[in-house]
Amino acid sequence: MSDGPDTMVRRRRLAPEARREQIVDAAVCYFAEVGLAGTTRDLAKRAGITQALLYQYFRSKAELLDAVFARVYLDRMSPHWPGLITDRNRPLRERMLTFYAEYSGAIFSYEWLRIFMAAGLAGEALNRRYLDHVRDLLLAPLLEEIRFAARHNAQPEMEDLWNLHGGIIYLGIRRHIYHLPTPDDVMPVIERAIDRFLGGFSIDLPAKAAPRSPSP
Amino acid sequence: MSDGPDTMVRRRRLAPEARREQIVDAAVCYFAEVGLAGTTRDLAKRAGITQALLYQYFRSKAELLDAVFARVYLDRMSPHWPGLITDRNRPLRERMLTFYAEYSGAIFSYEWLRIFMAAGLAGEALNRRYLDHVRDLLLAPLLEEIRFAARHNAQPEMEDLWNLHGGIIYLGIRRHIYHLPTPDDVMPVIERAIDRFLGGFSIDLPAKAAPRSPSP
DNA sequence: GCCCTAGCTGATCATTTGACCAATTAAACA
DNA sequence: TGTTTAATTGGTCAAATGATCAGCTAGGGC
Numbered sequence: 307m308s309d310g311p312d313t314m315v316r317r318r319r320l321a322p323e324a325r326r327e328q329i330v331d332a333a334v335c336y337f338a339e340v341g342l343a344g345t346t347r348d349l350a351k352r353a354g355i356t357q358a359l360l361y362q363y364f365r366s367k368a369e370l371l372d373a374v375f376a377r378v379y380l381d382r383m384s385p386h387w388p389g390l391i392t393d394r395n396r397p398l399r400e401r402m403l404t405f406y407a408e409y410s411g412a413i414f415s416y417e418w419l420r421i422f423m424a425a426g427l428a429g430e431a432l433n434r435r436y437l438d439h440v441r442d443l444l445l446a447p448l449l450e451e452i453r454f455a456a457r458h459n460a461q462p463e464m465e466d467l468w469n470l471h472g473g474i475i476y477l478g479i480r481r482h483i484y485h486l487p488t489p490d491d492v493m494p495v496i497e498r499a500i501d502r503f504l505g506g507f508s509i510d511l512p513a514k515a516a517p518r519s520p521s522p
Numbered sequence: 523m524s525d526g527p528d529t530m531v532r533r534r535r536l537a538p539e540a541r542r543e544q545i546v547d548a549a550v551c552y553f554a555e556v557g558l559a560g561t562t563r564d565l566a567k568r569a570g571i572t573q574a575l576l577y578q579y580f581r582s583k584a585e586l587l588d589a590v591f592a593r594v595y596l597d598r599m600s601p602h603w604p605g606l607i608t609d610r611n612r613p614l615r616e617r618m619l620t621f622y623a624e625y626s627g628a629i630f631s632y633e634w635l636r637i638f639m640a641a642g643l644a645g646e647a648l649n650r651r652y653l654d655h656v657r658d659l660l661l662a663p664l665l666e667e668i669r670f671a672a673r674h675n676a677q678p679e680m681e682d683l684w685n686l687h688g689g690i691i692y693l694g695i696r697r698h699i700y701h702l703p704t705p706d707d708v709m710p711v712i713e714r715a716i717d718r719f720l721g722g723f724s725i726d727l728p729a730k731a732a733p734r735s736p737s738p
Numbered sequence: 739g740c741c742c743t744a745g746c747t748g749a750t751c752a753t754t755t756g757a758c759c760a761a762t763t764a765a766a767c768a
Numbered sequence: 769t770g771t772t773t774a775a776t777t778g779g780t781c782a783a784a785t786g787a788t789c790a791g792c793t794a795g796g797g798c
Contacts, residue, residue: 322745427639473685502719536775755785766774
């Protein structure tokens with residue numbers, strides 16, 4: 307910031323921190339596109355540096371990939387989601403809509419979904435840890451909230467919530483893994499899915515979403 | 523048939539057809555496990571043959587992978603599904619349950635899901651073609667059926683059906699890609715998902731689908 | 739303007755990997 | 769049983785790839 311922008315562009319030598327950041331940025335983009343089997347040479351070429359320089363900052367390709375995973379997952383899990391989900395001052399439906407709007411906004415990115423899927427195929431432990439977090443910190447509390455709202459009716463199970471979750475995630479998979487056309491705005495689809503879900507457990511919806519038969 | 527089983531095991535030289543089959547079988551298993559970047563040498567070792575022999579049957583690794591794709595996709599798409607889906611002599615719910623029981627039974631396999639996902643990440647054209655078939659031959663007719671059944675109520679869109687489909691597929695993804703625990707029998711989960719879906723469009727369900735009583 | 743630290747590069751090594759071929763040998767056939 | 773055919777193999781090549789290191793040089797400090 308103190309340097310002029312041209313200075314930033316022209317200088318070939320960067321401070322270690324900045325260079326490392328730049329490498330990880332390029333690596334995230336590169337490995338998301340070509341897969342985790344991409345080569346260090348191609349990555350270096352794309353980053354505009356020599357392949358040898360990568361090994362100045364990372365001891366091995368595996369360590370570089372660890373940095374990529376960390377970067378991709380970092381800050382994708384907002385710490386305020388658990389609080390949002392359990393805030394009974396707001397209607398449950400509104401909480402779920404807000405949560406999935408933010409959640410899909412956070413992870414429906416080309417880089418995140420592709421690297422996450424590639425890591426899953428590669429058997430990376432990070433995947434399971436991440437999904438354990440999703441289950442324990444997000445879906446489990448959400449299940450409690452839904453059960454409370456439906457306390458006089460049928461009770462959902464965790465598998466039902468995974469089903470809702472998966473249907474939403476599949477939108478991102480279709481878009482970024484399979485490269486299929488998807489709606490620009492995913493929220494209407496998500497909103498209808500949430501309404502069907504809540505309706506399935508006889509949880510009252512706002513007047514606008516009432517194509518269902520009136521219940522006594 | 524005419525040869526005893528021990529003869530089959532002992533003989534080192536196989537007829538080209540049998541050898542080719544055996545190679546493709548081993549390749550499906552191998553690439554599903556280690557990813558499409560697996561090496562021909564490791565594959566040969568696992569198949570109990572020399573690496574050179576692979577090139578007697580396939581001109582290149584890419585051609586071998588094509589055979590793997592063909593094998594994996596072959597006969598996974600039952601030709602009777604479109605007829606099943608549009609058979610209005612049977613209740614819609616029953617058709618959907620039957621279809622998804624057979625469909626999940628066909629594709630919820632370690633090999634199929636992992637190779638399909640790896641092919642998607644690799645940008646293989648086969649993926650999009652397969653999913654185009656799913657959309658055109660299965661989901662589009664199914665959408666018509668649901669719209670007909672809900673003709674006096676709110677009408678689903680194709681995206682809603684993709685949502686249902688994705689929620690179901692996600693079960694297989696959790697199991698085989700992420701290696702997370704999932705129910706042994708997926709049908710109860712699928713059945714509830716279908717019931718929520720149909721209920722969301724005010725399509726009558728059988729009496730048995732009445733809400734269960736709260737925690738027994 | 740000069741120095742000297744350290745960010746960076748070119749060259750190189752050891753393996754790995756896809757692909758090929760001449761030589762070998764199992765097995766069908768007479 | 770002997771002959772023939774082709775399925776199979778060991779050996780090898782060229783290119784690709786992860787990793788290393790001595791040396792060059794940009795650029796901040798004096």
